[in-house]
Amino acid sequence: MHAFAVLADPVRRCIVEQLMDRELSSGEIVDTVGEVFGISQSAVSQQLKVLRENGFASVAIDGNRRLYSLDSKGFEQVGEWLAPFRRFWAPKFEALAKEVSRGKRSKKKL
Numbered sequence: 001m002h003a004f005a006v007l008a009d010p011v012r013r014c015i016v017e018q019l020m021d022r023e024l025s026s027g028e029i030v031d032t033v034g035e036v037f038g039i040s041q042s043a044v045s046q047q048l049k050v051l052r053e054n055g056f057a058s059v060a061i062d063g064n065r066r067l068y069s070l071d072s073k074g075f076e077q078v079g080e081w082l083a084p085f086r087r088f089w090a091p092k093f094e095a096l097a098k099e100v101s102r103g104k105r106s107k108k109k110l
Contacts, residue, residue, distance in 0.1 A: 003077040006054045011037055011047045016056055016070065023060075023069040 007013055014033055018024060030044045048068060051057035055073030059066050 001050070001054050003054065003056075003074050003081070006050060006056060006074065007078075009047070009050075011039065011044070012051055012056075015044075015047060015051060015068075019057060019068060019070045023067050026059075026066040026068060029068060 007016070011033060014036060015029055018029060018032060026045070026048065029048065030041045033039065033044050033047075034041065048057060048059075051074075052059060052071075055071050055077070056075070057068050058071040059068050061067075
């Protein structure tokens with residue numbers, strides 16, 4: 001499945017956003033996602049499986065708990081796809097960085 005197809009689903013995006021901050025148990029993910037989207041534990045598990053199989057999440061077993069964290073492999077595919085488009089925004093970020101730098105220099109002179 002293409003990375004953008006994986007991230008197109010709002011449930012999977014919600015899970016990825018939760019995992020940005022820290023590792024979570026499957027129970028914590030089910031509680032939050034189930035409440036927000038009104039879906040069952042089984043449905044959340046299916047979404048976690050899609051994320052694992054496509055390189056967006058990894059799982060570690062800790063006793064009887066499954067701990068999920070973000071995996072960079074899926075995001076690498078997103079980055080590769082976006083690479084040719086960077087030429088559109090890179091000059092704007094460079095110009096912004098120069099302006100910020102100029103602003104810092106002028107504040108020091110005051």
